[in-house]
Amino acid sequence: MPAILEADGLVKKYGEHVAVDDISFAVEEGEVFGLLGPNGAGKTTTISMLTGVLEPTAGTARIGGHDLRTEPTEVKRINGLVPQDLALYPTLSARANLQFFGRIYGLKGRDLRERVDDVLEVVALTERANEPIEKYSGGMKRRVNIAAGLVHQPRLLFLDEPTVGVDPQSRNHIFESVMKLNRERRMSIIYTSHYMEEVELLCTRAAIVDEGRIIALDTIRNLIARLGGGVIQMGLERLDDEMLAAMRALPAVTAVTIVTPQPAATAVAAAAAAAVTGEAAVAGEDRPTDAKPAGPVVKIETRRSQDALVQVVGYLNERDVGFTSIEIFEPNLESVFLHLTGKKLRE
Amino acid sequence: MRRLTDGLRPTLAIAWKELQVTFRDRGLLAILFLLPLVFASLFSLSQQAAADAATGAVPMTIDVFVVDEDDGPYGAQVSSVLGRMSVLRIEELATAAEARERIGQGERTAAVIIPARFSDAIDAYTPTRLEVVVDPVQQALGAVVVGLANYAASPVSTQGELLEGTRRFVDRSGVLASAPPEVQAAVEAQTVGAIMAQLQEMQAEPPIRVETDGPTSSGEPVNLMDSFMPAFAVMFAFFLTGHIGQTFHKERDEGTFRRLLASPLSHASIVAGPMVAYTLVVVIQVTFLFAIGAGAFRLDLGDSLAGLVAVSLALGVTVACFGLMLGVVTRTGRQADIAGTLAAFVLPFISGIFPFGGFDPAYLAGGTIATIGMFIPHMHAAEGFRLVMTGEGTPATVLVQVGILLGFAAIFFGIASRRLRFD
Numbered sequence: 001m002p003a004i005l006e007a008d009g010l011v012k013k014y015g016e017h018v019a020v021d022d023i024s025f026a027v028e029e030g031e032v033f034g035l036l037g038p039n040g041a042g043k044t045t046t047i048s049m050l051t052g053v054l055e056p057t058a059g060t061a062r063i064g065g066h067d068l069r070t071e072p073t074e075v076k077r078i079n080g081l082v083p084q085d086l087a088l089y090p091t092l093s094a095r096a097n098l099q100f101f102g103r104i105y106g107l108k109g110r111d112l113r114e115r116v117d118d119v120l121e122v123v124a125l126t127e128r129a130n131e132p133i134e135k136y137s138g139g140m141k142r143r144v145n146i147a148a149g150l151v152h153q154p155r156l157l158f159l160d161e162p163t164v165g166v167d168p169q170s171r172n173h174i175f176e177s178v179m180k181l182n183r184e185r186r187m188s189i190i191y192t193s194h195y196m197e198e199v200e201l202l203c204t205r206a207a208i209v210d211e212g213r214i215i216a217l218d219t220i221r222n223l224i225a226r227l228g229g230g231v232i233q234m235g236l237e238r239l240d241d242e243m244l245a246a247m248r249a250l251p252a253v254t255a256v257t258i259v260t261p262q263p264a265a266t267a268v269a270a271a272a273a274a275a276v277t278g279e280a281a282v283a284g285e286d287r288p289t290d291a292k293p294a295g296p297v298v299k300i301e302t303r304r305s306q307d308a309l310v311q312v313v314g315y316l317n318e319r320d321v322g323f324t325s326i327e328i329f330e331p332n333l334e335s336v337f338l339h340l341t342g343k344k345l346r347e
Numbered sequence: 348m349r350r351l352t353d354g355l356r357p358t359l360a361i362a363w364k365e366l367q368v369t370f371r372d373r374g375l376l377a378i379l380f381l382l383p384l385v386f387a388s389l390f391s392l393s394q395q396a397a398a399d400a401a402t403g404a405v406p407m408t409i410d411v412f413v414v415d416e417d418d419g420p421y422g423a424q425v426s427s428v429l430g431r432m433s434v435l436r437i438e439e440l441a442t443a444a445e446a447r448e449r450i451g452q453g454e455r456t457a458a459v460i461i462p463a464r465f466s467d468a469i470d471a472y473t474p475t476r477l478e479v480v481v482d483p484v485q486q487a488l489g490a491v492v493v494g495l496a497n498y499a500a501s502p503v504s505t506q507g508e509l510l511e512g513t514r515r516f517v518d519r520s521g522v523l524a525s526a527p528p529e530v531q532a533a534v535e536a537q538t539v540g541a542i543m544a545q546l547q548e549m550q551a552e553p554p555i556r557v558e559t560d561g562p563t564s565s566g567e568p569v570n571l572m573d574s575f576m577p578a579f580a581v582m583f584a585f586f587l588t589g590h591i592g593q594t595f596h597k598e599r600d601e602g603t604f605r606r607l608l609a610s611p612l613s614h615a616s617i618v619a620g621p622m623v624a625y626t627l628v629v630v631i632q633v634t635f636l637f638a639i640g641a642g643a644f645r646l647d648l649g650d651s652l653a654g655l656v657a658v659s660l661a662l663g664v665t666v667a668c669f670g671l672m673l674g675v676v677t678r679t680g681r682q683a684d685i686a687g688t689l690a691a692f693v694l695p696f697i698s699g700i701f702p703f704g705g706f707d708p709a710y711l712a713g714g715t716i717a718t719i720g721m722f723i724p725h726m727h728a729a730e731g732f733r734l735v736m737t738g739e740g741t742p743a744t745v746l747v748q749v750g751i752l753l754g755f756a757a758i759f760f761g762i763a764s765r766r767l768r769f770d
Contacts, residue, residue: 051609081609085602103360
């Protein structure tokens with residue numbers, strides 16, 4: 001499959017601050033590619049350079065065979081951009097907005113009318129197309145925002161956090177639209193998000209971005225497989241070398257590492273916070289109810305987290321060692337990100 | 348040509364979008380179109396009495412219907428003379444019946460009815476008459492209309508009398524008895540024509556001239572709308588600058604600017620589109636205000652439409668560039684709006700475009716205010732309009748003001764483009 005996009009060493013600096021640091025990746029024609037990273041990781045800056053909004057400090061990209069630096073107009077005709085903000089004119093109707101965004105790509109007359117009708121149908125807003133956008137709900141505005149990026153039929157669509165602040169129903173509709181565009185129109189899509197579920201659902205491959213750099217790039221399956229069967233983070237009353245060796249030898253465990261010992265109060269508070277926010281996938285854990293002073297914390301990488309949990313808890317029972325906290329990170333992009341950076345995606 | 352239109356299309360698309368957005372902003376429309384109308388009306392009406400007292404002139408008009416049921420030239424001649432009388436405001440109606448009915452309803456002071464076959468009767472020197480229908484409650488003004496109708500009919504009456512007199516003279520003298528009828532007709536026509544020409548010349552230069560004079564002035568009625576409307580038009584055109592600056596910030600803040608930058612539009616189109624739109628808004632605004640002024644308040648627009656268009660366009664370009672500059676030099680939309688509003692309020696007064704203490708713009712009196720005004724675009728726009736409307740300006744002097752305005756626009760645009768960033 002030929003590449004529609006090849007980014008080569010993109011750098012963006014603002015004075016001393018490096019927002020994007022030597023990013024290179026390729027996207028195949030017809031692929032849905034994810035850029036996953038926390039807020040401020042450099043995803044939007046990367047997209048801004050690839051769409052010609054920002055000039056790279058260094059590096060370049062080829063899009064549809066055209067060089068971003070030397071043939072920006074050709075590149076811009078291939079690209080479609082759906083910015084993170086609602087980049088629309090609120091007092092104008094959806095139709096008037098789409099007509100305007102079509103005209104600036106050179107569409108006119110019957111062609112323009114047909115394209116506008118088409119994208120209104122894609123985002124299911126034909127019925128209310130003539131109402132001012134300011135009267136729409138947040139989700140409807142998001143859908144028009146997407147339609148505005150589609151009206152000129154781009155070959156490569158950049159969707160920058162398209163579901164921020166969207167209700168679940170509209171979110172599902174956006175997912176369906178993205179999948180339909182890719183499936184039926186063979187549109188290549190670059191999808192940025194800090195919601196790992198969205199990237200897992202929509203993308204075939206993804207790059208994980210942090211602090212302006214790509215720290216991992218692979219298919220979603222391979223990225224998750226890096227983590228094996230998940231991670232268990234466990235606070236213990238005590239730990240010695242023998243216990244460590246025994247746990248490493250358990251069949252469902254692939255590795256055990258000691259996390260820097262923490263003060264007991266912090267460990268308990270972290271466990272409690274994770275339980276309240278529910279951000280980490282917590283399953284089958286036996287959270288202690290009493291805030292006992294905690295000992296060391298270990299990170300146990302597993303082949304299958306449930307099996308490993310049973311084996312580790314059984315071993316600890318045999319040794320009569322209690323535990324002060326348990327967090328289980330099932331294998332997903334969130335845990336991959338945590339594994340790679342030591343940070344949560346939404347920190 | 349096709350390349351040119353294709354190149355202009357994106358600019359025009361942006362301009363059209365900008366116009367759509369602007370004309371959906373009711374608050375802005377009220378500021379641009381209604382407020383100057385209200386201010387100009389209030390100021391000119393409040394000071395008109397003083398102006399009339401000072402000039403000794405009490406301009407008055409009488410509203411009259413004219414019905415011309417005659418097919419010939421004399422009816423048209425009477426109607427034309429009535430139409431040229433500044434004291435009368437004429438509306439032509441098709442039938443006498445309609446005129447009588449509407450006079451009965453009090454719509455006009457009087458109706459002058461020129462009967463059918465009026466011209467034939469004049470030519471044949473048979474009795475005929477003009478009918479003046481007067482509103483019973485406006486008898487005094489009706490009498491004035493009767494007198495004016497008589498005045499308008501008198502040349503026609505004289506011409507009929509001359510024609511008949513010439514015909515009788517020729518018949519009785521027998522000098523043309525043996526001449527063929529067409530020669531007799533030609534001699535009659537030539538004689539009447541020569542006498543009428545002499546008569547008209549004498550009327551134009553009467554041996555006795557009656558003049559009226561007020562206590563202080565020439566007696567020319569002053570219409571203060573002629574001074575206030577252009578001044579308010581210029582002032583309120585600059586109210587658009589805050590909106591332009593704010594729109595510039597909005598585009599950046601709301602992300603639409605990113606979309607424009609991601610499209611194949613050139614940077615020139617992104618800047619030129621709004622410039623075209625806001626120039627047009629100013630031209631529409633000035634046209635609206637002047638049309639209302641001329642229609643409802645007898646604003647004298649002068650004779651040069653081209654001059655008005657040139658000054659309006661130059662004003663529009665200046666306003667658009669000033670607004671762009673505000674957008675670029677301010678940090679937020681709110682700052683741009685406040686700066687634009689302040690400039691719109693303050694600059695007209697310090698440039699002396701209003702006729703305070705007189706009937707002419709203050710800058711015409713010279714002195715400090717005129718010196719300051721030289722450096723403010725408002726004064727040059729107002730002066731451009733004044734030169735065109737009063738007929739005092741030549742194409743060259745009007746073009747000087749247009750050129751100065753465009754010079755200001757170039758300076759504003761230069762400042763804006765030095766600081767304008769596209770990322």
